[in-house]
Amino acid sequence: MIQAPPSGPPPAAVRRRRRILTGPLFSWAALLGVLAGAGIGYGIQASRAADPVPPLIGDSPEIRYAAPDVRPFVLPAEQDDKVRRDGDLRELLLPVPDGGIEYSAYHGGDNWLSLPEYLASVKNNISAMSQLFGDNWRRTAARSWVQPNRVLVNVTLHQFGDGAPSAGRWIESDLAYDQRSGASPGQDPAIPGTGSGRLTVFPRDTAPGNSAPYSARAAAWRGDIYMAVWFYAPSPIDEAQALETARQQAARL
Template sequence: MEFSEVADAPESVPDPGPGPSDVRRSGRTTLLIAAAAVLGVVAGICTGYVIQADREPTALPPLSQPVLAQAKGKGPEPLSAAQDRRVRTDGDLRTLLLKRPSGAQEPLFEPGHDGWMSLAEYAETFKQPAVAFRYEIGNEFRRAAVAAWRLGDTYSVQIRLVQYRQEEKLDAADSADDGRYWAERKAGSRSWAIPGTGDGRVYVHTRPETESGVSVYSAEAHAWRGDIAMEIWIYDTKPISEGKVMDLAKRQVGRL
């Protein structure tokens, strides 16, 4: 190619963005800094050996040491079952669920069996059950308890307590965070913080979803405490107030 052909090329060329070399440069700088730090430590150790070699040897203390007397008296009393949260959460998880209010009816569809939801049943509550099933296995799903009821012909409530093993990470916190993420993506959503939970929130969706000619409003709440993620779902053919879902959320968190 002649020089005139290069000169005729357009002056503005789109920026291709950071290339592989740009990405590697950052990592290489980090390695150089780390190597310098290691060399500095090695140099300091060598200098210390030289200084120590020129000093007179220091006499070692005798091997026999005085025996320390053991403190007398009883040790601290173990926590009672009311004080030890682990006792509550390792027991029957269903006892931590809010009780069905007076006058409430059985739900049209009973979730789970006898207040428990298996991993497969819990995964079925997602839009992609197969994906959710694998995701929950990776999140060390342990068990889930559920309570549901209906007030009148259209108002329904479902509360789930999902417990994780948490041997490697805070899966309950991740679960609640996922719930908040998807709740915030719904159009017409408003949210409020749940007091005493740090990042727990309730959501009221002001735009109904219409199916088979019926418009249904919804509200939800997501929070976590320890190894348990709390989910609350409310559905009605009429708009749902913030007070209704907030009242349930505060009382349910209080039982955890």
């Protein structure tokens, strides 16, 4: 006799078997759905016509080459600033003017100024040495002479290895020195032919025994060279004459 199924929830063993079988079925169904979707999408893309790829760059200009007998233009050495400045720096020094007497005690007679020689001529030599090394100092050329009116002129050309930034910073240092010395930076006349070059006239030095209490300094820079022209005199400095000397020296750089 066929028995009726028992009423109530199935036994625990039956429920456990159902969970074991149901989990994999759902997983396989999900996987088949993903694969079917990918296959349909690939089929749609494959049936479409290929779109043309846009060009990477536009039309390039035509390349033209010079004729074999055409030589490139090259500046003559006297007009090429880099060639002139990389040569003998002493050739850029202003020559001793007519009537002047060269004063070689400052630079030893060869117109080169070594680092110890230069530091011996400045007051705060420790700070100057630190600044020179920090700015990649390369070399210094110098020339001095005494003019008929007893004015001592001292020209120095400092050349730096990293070019204009270092040479230009020395102008900023000049302004700071001028302020400490009681001069009026920015009020003194500019050197003709230069962008930032100026002539600074300092107050009279009242120290006893000073045979040249009046002084002035013309400073400018061009390229990798910082130029300083100092004037020392027993009487007030002739500004017009000092400016002309500085202009002539700046024009040689």
